[in-house]
Amino acid sequence: MMNLAPNRVAAAAAVTALACGLAAPALAEYPDKPVTLIIPYKAGGSTETMGRIYSKALGTALGARVIVRTRPGAGGAVGATEVAKKKPDGYTLLFAASVTLLWPPLTQKVEYTADSFTYIGQVTDYQMALIAKADAPFNTMKELVAHAKKNSLSYADQGAMQRAFIDYIGVREGVKWIGIPTKGGGEMVPFLLGGKVNFAWSGGVHQRYGNKMKVLLSFNKGRLAASPKAPSMPELYGVSMPSHALIAGPKGMDPAVVAKISAAMKTATADPAFVGLMKNKLRFPINYVGSKELTADIEKTTEGLKQVVKATQK
Amino acid sequence: MFQTPTGAPCAMIDSLIAGFGEALTLWNLLFIAAGITLGIVIGVIPGLGSVTALAVLIPVTYYMSPLAAIAFLVGVNKGGTSGGAVPAILLNSPGTPEAAATALDGYPMAKRGESLRALKFALYSSVTGDTISDVLLIVLVVPFAAVALQFGPLEYTAVLLFAFALLAGISGDSPIKGLLAIALGVFLSTLGLDPVDGSQRMVFNEVNLYDGLPLISIAVGALAMASVLGQIFDLWRGGERRGSKEEYARVRTRLPAREFFGHWKTIGRSALIGSGVGMLPGLGVTLAAFLSYGAARRASKTPESFGKGNPEGIIATEAANSAVVGANLVPTIALGVPGNIAAALLIGAFIIHGIVPGPFMLQQHGELIYALFASMLMANGVHLLIGRIGIPLWATIARTPRAVILPPVLVLCIVGVYLPNQSLFGVGVMLVFAGLGLVMQRLGFSVVCLVIGFLLGGMLENSLRQSLRLYRADITAVFDSPIAIAFLALTVIILVRAIRRV
Incomplete structure (x- = not known):
């Protein structure tokens, strides 16, 4: 299996930007090259299994190749850091549990916060x-x-x-x-x-x-x-744990691109192979939520998390 | 209490037959054959053994199905362990320390012109010892796992301390040096996020360190790379010293099965010693080989013939060291505590493929485990075939100058560590540990102790802190657990004996 090295992706992105001219609406034809989906966990876990199957359906719906890359470490913080620092062009996305994006910034020293991401869509809820x-x-x-x-x-x-x-x-x-x-x-x-x-x-x-x-x-x-x-x-x-399995990108993505990925996600959640995996193996209910609703929910969950941290950590 | 998936013996045989059904595919057989061939090839290279073979080849398995991956690695382990006999017999330079005793009688046999017979003795003993050990594994793992369910954090803490004491007692120049190396390993395992409250310990704000140092980097660096670098330095300083050009007339080459099995007493005894050692956590293959060699000499009617080309010496060593391979999966599968470094690397591979070793592995992945058992039995047949056909080839590889072989192995080490996370951080850690391993080797500290200390250190901290919280730091809780008392007492006895011997 071939994985594109991140710097090659970056180089390709740079070349594309130059070719289109910096001011031109280069994103009009998104996606015109493979999209990298980073899963910040070890291979073999339920999120990684889910992400791999889902990426195929997402690629079909999006009309582009979706390349899955696992970037495990620090409970997902390593992969999340990497995505937060990427260019918000829609070609590097993160498939992760929302916990990974919301909890570490509140309690550990990491280089991102919950606001470092564009929340594109939710796929399912973990059953906690x-x-x-x-x-x-x-x-x-x-x-x-x-x-x-x-x-x-x-x-x-x-x-x-x-x-x-x-x-x-x-x-x-x-x-x-x-x-x-x-x-x-x-x-x-x-x-x-x-x-x-x-x-x-x-x-x-x-x-x-x-x-x-x-x-x-x-x-x-x-x-x-x-x-x-x-x-x-x-x-x-009055509070809840972050339970979303979601796709996010770096902060500041073009709303048109977000809408396009979000729509593809909705189609992909109906893919038979994905539905079969969720129903028979993982037993998580499929629960597609679009960008706007998800972002509001994330904000609310974060408020609850802050409340919990305040009450329990001295 | 819970049920183990197989209550009765017949149910176990059913599971095993189902396992064969799962495992008997062309692809699986090919992966086993590939694993054994690669294992033997690496084992045959003087200085490299099954640990190096596993460490270098684990990354290759990332793209295989779990069963194919594990079957492949078990093949590598089997091949790597038996391959060491070839240079021991032909060149009097054992590929691995565990084959050192093979050279004692194998090389004199080769000098007498019986090199082919010696190689066959070694191969047949390996396969027989391995098969006996695999059968023991299959029979014992279910009852063992049932006992393991009684193990809470307190019992695990006691078992891990026991493993450290055993390890320190048998390795390196002195038990003190062994303990120091283990302590360094345990210390290194505390880097990263605190397992209880998630606070950062010695991570220096480096996000790559949050999960602690990567095991694969430490294992490949300190074990494989350090040993390769050490040999390269030796070559550079002293040139290649090999008895490689010696060719002896072949006087006797045939080894009929009846003659081989005439030594059944030695075969059986050695396989049992090897299996016994393999089941205890922390003990190595080398110990099994030497214990078995000593036992065979004591039991022999002509002990003076040992060391002068007595095939019983080869049988004792090879049957015992190969028997460790199957039996060390008993604690690995039942407790999640690896029997030795090779099993530790296998645990790493299990986890990569989404299987968490421990008492529940049989319940949650029963089919896979029985398919693995079936693969192991099939691998013994394949091993016999490939080992037998390949004898001329192995002899050629054993005679290849090390200057040609060692550099590519260095490259493999680097690629193998880089691939899984595609991060150069792991490669950097490996290089540091290669240096550390080299220094430790030269100073007589056991690198194996360091790696096992690191590997089990995390488990020890986890179990110890769980116990402290669970029993509210009440020391009297120990007295309620006979298992913990027994293991702690054994730990003290072993340590006292080891230190008094110095």
Whole structure:
């Protein structure tokens, strides 16, 4: 498989710009060369699998070749930094979880902020939930909080943001519980089912364990499709975790190009191969959202994140 | 508790048959054959072994399906381990330390004019030892994984400390130097984002360091590149010293199967020793080879014939070192704790292909694991075939001047590290570690200890900090876990014994 080196892409872009004359509306015929889609995660994960299949459909809808390049590192911050610094010409795009763009700027030293990107469109929502073992002595958030007031509870998280959100619930409810860091769903599951922790954050892996686990809360904006009875975090606490899988570009993209990519994304989300993957393998609901609505949603989510950071980080 | 995918033995055989169905494709066989051939070729080059072969070839697998990739790498590992016997026998210069004991009897046999017989002894022993070990792996991995489910962070912490103690006790000049090298590795593993609260540790605002130093750069740099550079320096200073032009008359060349299997006692004992060593985390192939050689000599009626061309010496070494290859996947698959560097590199490859090793690997990727087992068994057949047909070719490669072979290997190291992330940062880290590895080698510090310390250091920190948080830093929690007590006690005993010996 051939990947174009980034500097070659940049060189090609420069040549194109010169050829068209700097003032000419060079983007009128977008796309006239291959588009690079950067996925800032390791190969093999669910986002990367999704991105690879999706890129084919997107290429067909866009009428250009879409080249996928993985640029893993720092939970996605390496790839996000790279895209944020690119020319906003629509030829370098990022396929990522919104967490990657919103959370690191608030808590770590990175060279971008949530405003460094143009949000083009959303593809799906990760299915993030607060889960417990099926036989845990609590069935609702209320019962969990009551249980925590009498016992010292531990939970498994998979990163600093998840811990911040669960601790935020603790702050709001006036209880203290201790987060045990685990590396991904593969480590969280034995911790939960082996009874080492009382509850856990899940990024969707619980859907594969059916009746061995129960969902108490959705961290998403709304309730989860597979567990409609569990309330969502905004219903109880007014904030939600960034759950979007989206495509973004560098800040300052031409609105016409954004509209064109956005339209192609809408077509691509109906592609049979992509639909099959989402339905049968990943079990994420396809949820296309256009640029304008997505940007507004991102702004709102960021406000919630700031609130959580303020309440939990000293 | 949970169910393992295979409850009864017959269910296991069913899974295995299904695995064969999955694995028996032309492409898969081709990848296995390619892996074994490349592994033998690299193993045959004096000074390079299975670790170098794996490190250099892992990036090649990025574009294969997970099964093909793993089968290919297992082939490389098998071939790389057995290939070292060729230069040991023909040139008295073992390709790898694990084949050093092969030279003791192989070279005298070659001098007697029995070089072909010695090579056949080596190959047949490798394949037999490997097969026995693979069968043990398949039989043991399910019960092992069931036990592993009892392992929480506390138990993992104890096992990892145990692995460090074992490793320090057997490698390098002294256990103190071994411990120092491990400690350096553990220290280096703490670079990057803190696993608990995500704060930055020693990253100097370099975003490439957020995930810590890249394992593949350290492994290729400190192990492969440092050893190649070391040999190049030696060549530059002293010229090529090889017994390569010696050709001996071939007196006896035939080795009937009946004669080979007449040594069944040695074969069986060596395979079991190799498998046993392979199942313990941190122990190397070299140890298995020497333990087995010693055991064979002690059991022999004519111990004085060892070292003078007794084929039992070859059998003992080669059956044991190849038996490590299969058995070290038991802790790798069941616990996610690699048995040695080769298994560690395999874990890296598993993760790249989206498979996280550990007790749940069997549940989540059961089909793949059984297809892998089937591939391993098939690989033994392929190994026998390719190894046997290729004997004249391997002999030629073993005689190629190192000055011709080493420079391209250097290039492969650089390309291999650059490819996965397409970043020169990884290449820079590799060059630094090549220098460090070279210095450590010359000063008698074990580079293997450094790399294993680095690899397991992250796991140790994770488990230790999980335990501290989970048990609210209450030391008495240790006494509730018999597994943890047992491993911690063993750790202390091994360390005390190792240090008293000095």
